[in-house]
Amino acid sequence: MNGEREPLLGPEETARVRDGIAAAVLGAREDLAASLEHDPDGYLRLVAASRVGAEEASRLLREAVQGARAAGHSWDSVGRVLGVSRQAAQQRFAGKAADASASRPPAGGPGTAERRILSPLSAFNEMAALAEAGREGWHLVGYGALFHEVEASDHPWEHCRVTLASGGRHRRMEAEGWTPVGAGWFPWRYYKRPLTTPADHNHNH
Structure with a gap:
C-alpha cells in the first residue's frame, strides 16, 4: 500500500x-x-x-x-x-443547494394543513425520520439538502425512496398506489402512500 x-x-x-x-x-x-x-x-x-x-x-x-x-x-x-x-x-x-420549491406544492390559504421541517437530515437517517413522522400522520411534501418538509393529516403514511435510475420500479410503485413527491433529489426519488389506520398523535417533538 x-x-x-x-x-x-x-x-x-x-x-x-x-x-x-x-x-x-x-x-x-x-x-x-x-x-x-x-x-x-x-x-x-x-x-x-x-x-x-x-x-x-x-x-x-x-x-x-x-x-x-x-x-x-x-x-x-x-x-x-x-x-x-x-x-x-x-x-x-456552499450555499447553492437547490431549495425545495420545485418539490413543494404551493402553500394554501387559511385553514390549510400544518407543516413542519425535519432537519438536519442525511441519506443515513432521513428514512427513519420519515417513518416516524408518517406514523404520526405527517406526509412528505418537499425536500432539499439536509431537510424534508412534511404536512399533517389524520391518517398515517409510509414513505420510501428509490434511485432515479430505477425506471421500471418507478412504474410498478405508482401502479401499487405510491405517489412520487417532486422530481427527486439526486440520486433519490421519494414516494409516499397513505395507510388506512388512524394516525398516532401521541408522540410530539
Whole structure:
C-alpha cells in the first residue's frame, strides 16, 4: 500500500458515464442521430439537447456534492474528487443547494394543513425520520439538502425512496398506489402512500 486511495471510478466506469450522457443527448429525439446525416437543423437540435444535458449534469453535480456533505465528507474530500482546492469547492457549491420549491406544492390559504421541517437530515437517517413522522400522520411534501418538509393529516403514511435510475420500479410503485413527491433529489426519488389506520398523535417533538 502506498497510502494513496484507489480512484473512485475506473476507466471503464468513467467511459460508461460519458457514453450514457452522449446516448441520452442523441436519444432526446428519435430521429436526431439519423438527421445528422442530411439535415443542418439536426445540429441545432443537437446543440439544444446538449445544453439540456449540460444543465442537468450541473444540477446533478450540485446535488451530489450536497449529498456528500450531508453524508459527513469534508470540503477537502469533495475538492479532491473534483480536482480543485477545498476553497474552490466551497466557493462553488456552499450555499447553492437547490431549495425545495420545485418539490413543494404551493402553500394554501387559511385553514390549510400544518407543516413542519425535519432537519438536519442525511441519506443515513432521513428514512427513519420519515417513518416516524408518517406514523404520526405527517406526509412528505418537499425536500432539499439536509431537510424534508412534511404536512399533517389524520391518517398515517409510509414513505420510501428509490434511485432515479430505477425506471421500471418507478412504474410498478405508482401502479401499487405510491405517489412520487417532486422530481427527486439526486440520486433519490421519494414516494409516499397513505395507510388506512388512524394516525398516532401521541408522540410530539
